[in-house]
Amino acid sequence: MIDGNDDSAVVPDSWTEKRPPVTEEHDLDSYSYEKGNSKPAKIAAKRGMLQLIDEEQCFSKDVSKYMKEQWHLFDAGFDYNLVAVFGSQSTGKSTLLNRLFQTSFKEMNESKRQQTTKGIWCDRGGEMPVLVFDVEGTDGRERGEDQDFERKSALFSLAIAEVVIVNMWENMVGLYNGANMGLLKTVFEVNLMLFGRNRGAKTLLYFVIRDHVSRTPLEVLGQTVTKDLHKIWSELNKPDELKDEQLDDYFDIQFTSLPHLLLQPERFDTEVRRLRLDFSDPSHDTYVFKDKYSRQVPADGFQHYAEGVWEKVVSNKDLDLPTQQELLAQYRCDEISAAALIPFRENVQGLSISIGGGNVVRDMGKKFEEIRTQTVSRFDEQASRYNKTVYEKKRQQLLATVHGELQTVFVGQTKNAISRAVTSFEETSAKRLEMNERGAAGGKGYSGEFCSVIKGEKTKAVEYVKSVVEAMMLKDAEWTYSNDIELLNKKLDFATARLRMIEMERIVNRAQKNAMVSYGPQVSEILADARADMWEQILMGLVDSTRNGELDLEIDVSGMDKLGLEYSTKVDGDAASANTDAAAVELQKLKRRLRQLCWEGLVKHLNEELGEQMLHMKLRNRFEDKFKYDAKGIPKVWSARDDIDGCFATAKAEALSLLPLYSSIDIGCLSTNFALKNTLGKQDYFYVAEETATGVDEALYEERLPVFQLRRFNLESSLVLLNSIQQRGVSKKFSRDADTMFLEAKRAVVMTKTQVPYWAVIMMILLGWNEAMVVLFNPLYLVVLALLGATVFVIHNLNLWGPAKMVAQNATASVSKMVHNIAVEAANATNPDSLDNKTLNASSSPRHFRDNQTHGGGFDGRSRTTVGSDRSSSPEAGGFGEAEMIGLKKLGLGGKSKTYHSHSTKNGDSEDDNHVASRIQTDTKDALDYDFEFLKAKGNDKFPLGGGKGIGKRKGGHSMEYDRVLSTTGGNDSDIESD
Known part of the structure; x- marks a missing residue:
């Protein structure tokens, strides 16, 4: 950590507090620092600090006085605790204690990088009943190579304190001197010799990793320190009677870390407040002052106890320094090792980035071997010149560090491989099972391939992970992956449980569909009969169909074995009995789910069969059966003697009586029918509340297995099929139809009464x-x-009267058309070239048909030319124009051709024109009558005018053009049948 005692940072004056000078008695106000703003906040009481042991190694005689007057702990009995701090000089020990315990230990002046704490100082930790010992830092330049005092003070701290805070920077982890490992080794040895088995309570070594800003997890740093401590312990020169003693027999180890004080002040203060709970809150999970660490020394006898411990420490001659050669070798090997680790860590960081996002890098083992060889070679090149024993130890430490940091990449890639294997296993298995389900739905039957699919894909997943892990293994690296394979199997088991739940859902749905295939038509038939026990029959059919589905369900489930069953169902007991019980529990859940689905299928089918439209048809059919047919099914022919009103009332009442029967499911039979009472009538037939699980990770269960859950079920909520409003609508619509059929019957009776008189x-x-x-x-x-x-x-x-009538009408129309076409063609064939177009236009012709055009009232689209008379020509005028005479020379009527010409008398005079005109008028009128009747048969009684424009009809219903023809021929409309 970079703080007020850090050589590596130039700290601005505004970041530090200019503390008041400390008197010899240190009798000054206690301060604490808040949120890194370096503004002191006074605590409640004014207390003084005591230099427990001065720099001349003399023990203070004022301990009891301070316990009583300054710290107010003299009468505390056993209700107080002891904590000491241990670490290198200028690493911020005093700063940490002041912020953590609200003490007032003197801190280093940033403008002078020199020793601040001399000897051992003691103060009470704020309002907590804790005595805090600020121990002089190790490896200080003021004492130089005279490190006898720092070893004695460290030994004293281990002996007297319940908790020893070991303060070190993150970059010291893995170092020998920087982490005070050499000092700890000596202290451990002397500690065994001095106290041995009579030590009593354990001591907690509480390591605080300062300036933790790297990505290395605290667990990894802790593992490194713990491993170093165990190695130191194993190398101690223990007395014969203590050779089998282990580090854990004397010390417990705990780790925490703090962020950078100057770079992250707010976070630093937050973490310190959290850390304070470890020392102040007994209910906190990581509370450090446990009974097993208590020295059981009354507060009023603390001075005598502490002074006796210090005398033992001071009188011990085995605390001499190691040889200078060994120290030099340790120092230089540590420097060389640190330099070799710089490029190594860069390479490790690159490997860590490469496996980000779940990637699995090929040839990772080769890359591990390359960077390990390069790192060790750099170390051997220079460190091999120093003391061989120290060199070998440092080399092993370097390899341990290399293996430890490479192991983080090893673990990361292993996790990626596991994730990829589990994902592939689940996706591939799901696809194969889905294909199997489609085959079963297509009529091929359930093949029961669940076991073979799961076992085959699981084997592939495990083999894949093993191949990836074994490719990364390094010789001499104490790496194991048995835990990873165990984790893989657990994840695969959970995935299998999810797949099993999906397969269970498919099996249940398939069993429900198969049950409804035969049951649905049976329900429709029962509804059509509408007997009084209709609902009892339907419910009995449901029970039978569901029972058949349950048999199919048991067969399908038995083919799935118990794969994934250990996580899919929550039961108690050992594994063997749990699997058996789980299978039974699962089968019961599936059966209840099938019953729920069958009931829902029944309700859905009833809603389709008894919708408003369908129910209306059923009521109408029942009414017609009773009203229109007799008991033998023969249609009734109503007569005046029949009681139509009574039959109508009876039939309508019987039909309407079906409406309440169809409107809701009647479950009254559940109490009278024994079979239904023991099935549908039982409370646990559809649903039972699931029991609380034991032996299964609840959070994992809820997160990973949400697929198949037995839903709550309420039978009564689905009984109503039609509400009262719908019933009234159906009743009203049916009544209208019934009334219509009643009126039709009445009309039939009235019509039979109309007879020919005798x-x-x-x-x-x-x-x-x-x-x-x-x-x-x-x-x-x-x-x-x-x-x-x-x-x-x-x-x-x-x-066949209808078809016969149509045939007759079509035949008549065809004959009439044929006759008319012959007449027109005969007229045109007489002299087609002599016709003047001007005399045939719409203004001069009473009957005009356009050439090559099919009109709505025309015949068949063929070209026809009809001839009329000029308006200037009339019988009264004495004759016809040239066009009229040419057109009327040949007019076929009834298949005969009539020719009109002038007969000469003996004297050469022509026959009387009036006589000829009269004959022409008669024949023309007949032809026009035919045309008019023909057009009426075609649905058009109007003649078209020239240019395609229609003509109006006069009051009598005939066209004005027709009147004009009549006036030309001398006829009248009284001869023509009205429309």
């Missing part, structure tokens, strides 16, 4: 007797009559 029949017999005898006794007439009678009989029995 006297008319008698007169017809008397008057037609002779004609009847002629027909009966004439063979020809009799045969014709018989044929006509047979034809009429057949047409009547086959109800």
Whole structure:
């Protein structure tokens, strides 16, 4: 950490607090610092600090006085704690204590990089019942190579304090001197010799990693320090009776870290406040002052205890310094090792980046080997010149560091491989199972390939991860991946459980569909009969169909074995019995889910069958069965003697009685029918609340296995099929239809009452007797009559009057058209070239048809030319124009051609023009009557005018053009049948 005691940073004056000078007694106000603003905040009480051991190694005689007057702990009994700080000089130990415990230890002046704390100082930690010891830093230039005191002070701290805070920077981790490992080794050895098995309570070594700004996790740093401590312990020269003692028998180790004080002041203060809970809040998870660390020394006897411990430490001669050669070798090897690790860490960082995003890098093992060889070679090149023993140890430490940092990449790539294997396993298995399901849905049957698919894909996933991990293994690296394979298997098991749940859902849905295939038509048939026990029959059919589905379900589930079952169902007990119980629990859940689906399928089918339209049809059909047909199913022919009103009322009432029957599912039979009472009538038939799981990770279970869950089910909520509003609508619509059929029956009775009078029949017999005898006794007439009678009989029995009428009308129209076309063609063929176009236009012709045009009222689109008379020509005028005479020379009527010409008398005079005109008028009128009737049969009684414009109709219904023709021919419209 860079703080007020850091050589590596030039700190602005505004960042530090100009503290008041400290008197010999250190009797000054206690301060604490808040949020890194270096503004002191006074704490409640004014207390003084005591130099417990001065720089001359003399123990103070005023401990009890301070315990009573300054710290107010003399009467605390056992209710106080002891904590000391240990670390290199100028690493911010005093700063840490002041902020953590609200003490007032003197801190270093930034303008003078020199020793601040001399000897061992003691103060109470704020309002906490804690005595805090600020120990002189190690490796200071003021003492130089005379490091006897720092080792003794360290040994004293380990012996007296319950918790020893080891303050070190992050960049010291892995170093020998910087991390005070050499000092700790000596202290551990002497500690064993001095106290041995009579030590009593353990000591907590609380490592605070300062300036933790790198990406290296705290766990990794802790593992490195712990490994170094265990190695130091294993290398101690222990007494024979203590050879089997382990570090854990005397010390517990705990780690924490703090961010940079100057670069991250707010975060630093936040972490310090959090760290303070470890020393002040007994309910906190990481509270450090546990009973097993207590020295069990009463507060009033603390001075005597501490002084006795210091005397043992001072009188021990084994605290001499190691040889200078070994120290030099340790120092230089550490420097060389640190320099070799710089490019190594750059390479490791590059590898870490390469595996980001879940990537799996090929040939990772080769890259590991390359950078390890390069790092060790750099170290061997220079460090091999120094003390061989120290060199070998430092080389092993370097390899341990290299392996430790490479292991982070090893672990990262292993996790990526596991994630990729699990994802591939789940996706591939899901696709194969889905294809298997499509085959089952296509009628091929359920193949039961779940076990083979899961086992095969699981084997592939494990082999893939092993191949990736084994390719990264380094010789001499104590790496294991058994835990990773165990994690992989666990993830695969969870994925299998998810796949099993999906497959369970498919099986249940398939069983429900198969059950409804035969049950649906059965329900429709029962609804059509609408008997009084209709709902009992339907519910019995549901129970039977569901039972058949459950049998199919058991067969399908049994083929899936118990893969994934250990996580899919929550049960207690050992693994073997748990799997058996889980299988039973799962099967019961599936059966209940199937029952829910079958019930929902029934309700859906009922809603389709008993919708408003369908229900209206059912009521209408029931009414027609009772009203229009007798008991034998023969249609009724109503007569005046029948009670139509009574039949109508009975049929309508019976039809409307179906409405409440169809409107809701009647479950009253559940209490009377034994079979239904033991199935649908049981409370746990559809749903039962799931029990709380034990032995399964609840959070993981809820997150990873949400697929198949038995839903809550309420039978009563789905009983109503039609509400009252819908029922009224259906009833009203049906009543209108029933009333219509009642009126039709009434009309039929009235029509049968209209008969020919008896006297008319008698007169017809008397008057037609002779004609009847002629027909009966004439063979020809009799045969014709018989044929006509047979034809009429057949047409009547086959109800072919409609088609016969249409055939007759079409035949008549065809014959009329043919006759008319012959007449027109005959007229045109007489003298087509002599016709004057001007005399045939719409202004002079009463009947005009356009050439090569099919009009809405025309015949067949063929070119026709009809001839009329000029308006100037009339019978009263004494004759016709030239065009009229040419057109009327040949007019075919009834298949005959009539030619009009002038007959000369003997004296050469022409026949009377009036006589000829009269003949022409008669024939023309007949032709116009034919044309008019023909157009009426075609649906158009209007003649087109020239230019395609229509003409109006006069009041009598005939066209004005027709009147003009009549006026020309001398006829009148009284001869023409009205529309």
